[in-house]
Amino acid sequence: MQLICHDCWNYTYFEVDVETLRELKGGNGHLTIQDTKFDDFNYSQSMLRDNLNDIVAYVIKENGAALIWDPESKSYQNNYISCARCGSKKVTKPYSYWHSNKHQSLDRELLANQKEFTELRKERRYANRMPVLYKK
Amino acid sequence: MQIECLSCTKSNEFLLPLWVSTTFKFNEDDTLSILHLRPLESMSEKLAGNSSLREISCKECGSNEVEIIFNEYDNQDDDEVSALEGL
Numbered sequence: 312m313q314l315i316c317h318d319c320w321n322y323t324y325f326e327v328d329v330e331t332l333r334e335l336k337g338g339n340g341h342l343t344i345q346d347t348k349f350d351d352f353n354y355s356q357s358m359l360r361d362n363l364n365d366i367v368a369y370v371i372k373e374n375g376a377a378l379i380w381d382p383e384s385k386s387y388q389n390n391y392i393s394c395a396r397c398g399s400k401k402v403t404k405p406y407s408y409w410h411s412n413k414h415q416s417l418d419r420e421l422l423a424n425q426k427e428f429t430e431l432r433k434e435r436r437y438a439n440r441m442p443v444l445y446k447k
Numbered sequence: 448m449q450i451e452c453l454s455c456t457k458s459n460e461f462l463l464p465l466w467v468s469t470t471f472k473f474n475e476d477d478t479l480s481i482l483h484l485r486p487l488e489s490m491s492e493k494l495a496g497n498s499s500l501r502e503i504s505c506k507e508c509g510s511n512e513v514e515i516i517f518n519e520y521d522n523q524d525d526d527e528v529s530a531l532e533g534l
Contacts, residue, residue, distance in 0.1 A: 312473075313473050313477060314473070322473070323472050323473055324470065324471075324472045324482070325470075325471060325472070325473075326468055326469065326470050326471075327468075327469055327471070328466055328467070328468055328469070328487060329466070329467055329468075329469045330464050330465070330466050330467075331464070331465055331466075331467055332462055332463070332464050332465070333462070333463050333464075333465050333490070334460060334461070334462055334463075334506065335450060335460070335461045335462075335463055335503070336459060336460050336461075337448075337449055337450050337459040337460075337461075338459055340448070340449065341448075342448050342449075342450070344490060347462060347506070359467070359469070359481075359484075360481075363469055363471060363479065363481070364479065367471075367479065395470050395471075395472075395482075417481065420480060420481055421481060421482070421483065421484070424472075424480060424481070424482040424483075427472075427482060428470065428482040428483045431470075431482070
C-alpha cells in the first residue's frame with residue numbers, strides 16, 4: 312500500500328496530470344501528429360512513464376510537501392494526485408516504499424487494462440444508486 | 448498548414464508538450480500500471496494560440512524560433528497580385 316484515499320479508502324486507483332511530448336510532422340500542406348521517436352526509441356511513452364513515476368515517487372517521498380490546506384473543506388488535499396474512484400484529493404501515503412516499473416509498451420498496457428478501467432468507471436457512476444426495475 | 452523553423456530552416460519535425468490526465472493503479476508488487484489517458488489540452492487550440500509558439504521546438508536543432516503558417520497560399524496570392532500590378 313503506497314497511497315490511500317481518506318474518503319473511500321481506495322489504495323489502488325489514482326489519477327495524476329502528467330506532461331508528455333508529441334511530434335508534429337509537416338509536409339505537402341499536411342500536419343501529422345505522432346509519438347516522438349529517436350531511431351527506435353519512443354521518447355513520448357518514455358517521458359510519460361518517467362514523469363508519472365517522478366510525481367508518484369515525489370508524493371510518496373515528500374508526503375507533507377505535496378499537501379495543501381483547503382480552507383473550505385478544512386482538510387489537507389494532495390496537490391498532484393487524486394482518487395480515481397471518488398475523485399477526492401484527500402490522498403496521502405500510509406508509508407513510503409517504491410519500486411521501478413518493468414518495461415511494457417503503453418499501447419499494450421492500456422489495451423490490457425481497458426476492461427478494468429471500464430469496470431472502474433461503471434462502479435463510480437452507479438455506486439450509490441438503487442437497482443432499477445425495467446418494464447417490458 | 449505549415450511550420451517552419453527560423454533557426455535551421457531545414458526540419459519539418461517539431462515537438463510540442465501536452466498535459467494528459469493519467470489514471471493508474473498500484474500493482475501487488477508496488478509497480479505502476481497505466482489504465483487510461485485523457486488529454487487535458489486540445490492540440491488545435493494550442494497551435495492556434497500564441498502561447499504555443501514558445502513551447503514548440505524544432506526536433507532537429509531544438510530552437511524555439513518557429514513560425515506557424517496556417518494558410519501557405521495567402522502569401523502566394525499576394526505575390527501574384529503584386530506581380531500583375533507591376534506588369
